[in-house]
Structures are given as structure tokens and as C-alpha cells.
Amino acid sequence: MEILIQVKNATVEIDGKTILKPISYRFENEKVYGIIGPNGAGKSTLLKIISGFLTPTSGEIYFHGKVLTEPDKRIAVVWQKPYMFQTNVFQNVAYGLKVRGVPRKERKEQVLEILKQFQIDHLIDQKAKSLSGGEMAKVAIARAIITSPQVLILDEPTASLDPQNVLEIEQLILKLKNQFQMTVIMVTHNMFQAKRIADETLFLHSGYLIESQATRRMFENPIHELTKKFILGEVHF
Numbered sequence: 109m110e111i112l113i114q115v116k117n118a119t120v121e122i123d124g125k126t127i128l129k130p131i132s133y134r135f136e137n138e139k140v141y142g143i144i145g146p147n148g149a150g151k152s153t154l155l156k157i158i159s160g161f162l163t164p165t166s167g168e169i170y171f172h173g174k175v176l177t178e179p180d181k182r183i184a185v186v187w188q189k190p191y192m193f194q195t196n197v198f199q200n201v202a203y204g205l206k207v208r209g210v211p212r213k214e215r216k217e218q219v220l221e222i223l224k225q226f227q228i229d230h231l232i233d234q235k236a237k238s239l240s241g242g243e244m245a246k247v248a249i250a251r252a253i254i255t256s257p258q259v260l261i262l263d264e265p266t267a268s269l270d271p272q273n274v275l276e277i278e279q280l281i282l283k284l285k286n287q288f289q290m291t292v293i294m295v296t297h298n299m300f301q302a303k304r305i306a307d308e309t310l311f312l313h314s315g316y317l318i319e320s321q322a323t324r325r326m327f328e329n330p331i332h333e334l335t336k337k338f339i340l341g342e343v344h345f
């Protein structure tokens with residue numbers, strides 16, 4: 109397995125407060141990673157440093173063996189509550205192609221192809237602001253992957269979606285791994301979601317990476333007492 113992103117002794121301090129304690133981890137290609145943990149554990153902060161949006165206070169993030177100092181177009185991110193441009197679905201999804209100067213005809217073809225893959229091609233002319241939560245989540249992911257990144261980072265991709273939409277987004281994430289050979293790193297509040305689709309799970313608590321394991325092992329046989337408690341629902345937020 110190829111190592112895509114390596115976190116080496118990375119810490120984050122903001123206003124004198126340590127938000128991430130030294131973390132080391134390797135993200136490999138073509139895997140789904142689930143990051144779980146209670147509120148304030150540092151999950152979103154970890155996403156910010158591995159996507160180059162925040163520089164660690166100490167330690168380094170390597171992407172393909174080179175220190176990552178700024179966002180890289182090969183790493184796409186969908187933040188919580190993604191912002192939709194006040195245009196239609198086509199223009200939202202085509203945005204990344206437009207800024208790269210892809211001609212309109214090709215843009216149309218590529219957007220249509222991806223919307224078909226996501227089974228939302230019927231929405232192409234609809235105003236993005238008028239979409240349902242589930243549709244918006246799909247459009248946000250389509251917009252993020254239109255430029256074929258290697259890594260897709262998702263912060264709570266299914267927060268506040270109904271079970272049917274949760275299932276559809278989960279299927280889509282697996283498709284990105286299996287058919288598009290992408291690595292997906294997602295923060296989820298729902299540990300059962302990690303259990304369903306993540307190959308590897310990371311458990312964060314109070315800024316510490318408490319445990320990281322193959323997902324099945326983590327859920328069947330957690331090593332750390334805190335992980336056990338969290339999985340059993342005994343760590344309260």
C-alpha cells in the first residue's frame with residue numbers, strides 16, 4: 109500500500125491551548141478512514157492539518173513524501189454544511205473545471221457523467237439553494253471530486269440526513285474508493301457509520317489519538333479503556 113498522507117508528531121496549539129497532542133499516523137491509498145470521538149476531541153482540527161488548511165504548531169504533514177504547507181488540489185475537502193453557490197447544480201459542480209480552464213463542452217460532459225454516477229443528473233438545471241439536504245450533500249461531493257483528487261476529506265458528510273440519504277451517501281463513499289480508487293477520510297459522529305464503511309478507524313479524545321485500528325478489530329476488540337467506553341456509549345459528550 110502506498111502512503112499518501114503522513115502525520116508526523118503533529119500538534120496544534122491555539123491561543124496557548126493545545127488542541128491536538130502529538131499525533132503520528134499514515135493514511136494509505138484506496139482506503140476509507142473514519143475519525144470518531146466526542147465533541148471537542150480535535151477531529152475537525154486533524155482534518156484541517158491533513159488538508160493543508162492549518163499548519164501544525166510542531167511536527168509535519170507529508171503528502172506523497174513532501175511537506176504539505178498549503179491546500180493541494182489533489183486533496184479535496186467538503187466541510188460541514190457546505191456552501192452552495194447561488195446558481196444551478198451544473199455551475200456548482202463545474203466550478204473546479206471552470207477555474208482550470210476546461211472548455212464548456214467538456215465541462216458539460218464531465219458534470220453530466222458524475223451526476224449520473226451519483227444518480228442526480230435530473231437535478232442539473234435546478235437551483236442549488238433549493239435542493240434537499242441529501243441532494244445538497246451529493247452535489248457538494250460531486251463538486252469536490254470533479255477534478256479527480258486522490259483524497260477526499262469529509263467533515264460529517266451525513267449530519268442531519270435521514271437514514272435513506274445516509275445509506276446513499278455511504279454507498280457513494282464506497283464507490284469513490286472502489287471505482288475511483290480514492291482515499292476517503294471522514295469525520296463522523298456516528299460510530300456505526302465508521303463500522304459500516306471505514307477500513308480503518310481513528311478514535312480521538314481530548315486532542316489525543318487514543319487508538320487507531322482496522323475498523324473491525326477496533327469495534328470487536330478495542331485496546332484502550334476509553335475506546336471501549338466510547339463504543340459502549342459510556343463516554344458522554
Ligand SMILES: Nc1ncnc2c1ncn2[C@@H]1O[C@H](COP(=O)(O)OP(=O)(O)OP(=O)(O)O)[C@@H](O)[C@H]1O
Binds near residue numbers: 123145148149150
Ligand atoms: N480556532 C480556534 N480557536 C480556539 N479554539 C479552537 C479553535 N478551533 C478549535 N478550537 C477548540 O479545539 C477543540 C477541538 O475542536 P475540533 O473542532 O477540532 O473538535 P471536534 O472533535 O471536531 O469537535 P465537534 O465534534 O464538536 O465538531 C475544541 O475545544 C475547540 O473549541
